[in-house]
Amino acid sequence: MWQGPMVPMPTILVAEDDPAIRRAVEQSLLLEGYQVVAAGDGLEAVAAVRRDNPDLLVLDMMMPGLDGLAVCRVLRAQGDRTPILVLTARTLVSDRVAGLDAGADDYLVKPFEPEELLARLRALLRRAAPGVGPDNPAGDQLETAGVRLDPSARRAWRCGAEITLSRTEFDLLELLMRNRGVVLDRATIHERIWGYDFGAGSKNLSVFISYLRRKLAHPNAPEIIHTVRGVGYTIRAS
Structure with missing residues (x-):
């Protein structure tokens, strides 16, 4: 056949x-x-x-x-x-x-x-891989607290200024923004972004979160990525 x-x-x-x-x-x-x-x-x-x-x-x-x-x-x-x-x-x-x-x-x-x-x-x-997946529908833009994300074009802005993100940083920010207000535990984020749970001892995620916070920092806008100690991370306006 x-x-x-x-x-x-x-x-x-x-x-x-x-x-x-x-x-x-x-x-x-x-x-x-x-x-x-x-x-x-x-x-x-x-x-x-x-x-x-x-x-x-x-x-x-x-x-x-x-x-x-x-x-x-x-x-x-x-x-x-x-x-x-x-x-x-x-x-x-x-x-x-x-x-x-x-x-x-x-x-x-x-x-x-x-x-x-x-x-x-x-x-x-x-x-x-090319194409639009279930987590990245075409034409769907995300916005919260001065952060705007265009998943189809893979572009991001904070307070109107475009910011440059690596592929992993973009995917992490998109995941958090699509789950705005929801606390995502580390294991879930590992599985969704890397397809593998690296375990509680891994510093991989915390490094990416720290770097993403640096890129999103703006003097006229609040911090939007919040750590929920012992659980994981969430995005909210304040």
């Missing part, structure tokens, strides 16, 4: 200067059916992006020559919006925020489990 043409699996670029880690990540991706392009440093990564046009990038933060953050900045400055996951051995929140500031969509702290890496990649690929 004819089932139509086969859809090729996404191509993922893995840029990591540690050969053992690079091979381990590459093997995990190949076993899942992904096509993989490997690079040993940032310069190779930039060249591979231009040559192979991958669907997603996995970049080590610390690489010789051109590190992962520099690669992010170069690509974003060129208008390249390919999803980027940064790998880092650094655990400080400031280091993770630096990755988001450079244009990364997500980060993963070493050492990590292959299952978590794959879950994060699946989430990034889903959000990068």
Whole structure:
């Protein structure tokens, strides 16, 4: 029975200067059916992006020559919006925020489990897929307390000024705004945004919330993302 043409699996670029880690990540991706392009440093990564046009990038933060953050900045400055996951051995929140500031969509702290890496990649690929999904109906704009969101165009404004959000930041803000006034627990947010519950000990969500608050801050407007201690987060006007 004819089932139509086969859809090729996404191509993922893995840029990591540690050969053992690079091979381990590459093997995990190949076993899942992904096509993989490997690079040993940032310069190779930039060249591979231009040559192979991958669907997603996995970049080590610390690489010789051109590190992962520099690669992010170069690509974003060129208008390249390919999803980027940064790998880092650094655990400080400031280091993770630096990755988001450079244009990364997500980060993963070493050492990590292959299952978590794959879950994060699946989430990034889903959000990068074209089309309008059930949580993103066309023409549906969201607005509260001076924040306006256009999901179909993936644009956001605070008090009339447009703000630049990464893919993950936008999805997180959209989820909270669609559930305005409802307290969403951390497990629910993890599942909806990343497709995987990272557990109570993960700082992943708190870093994104902190960074999103910074971008939404305005001297003439109130804080709208509120923490409900021991539960999760909600959006409300005051």
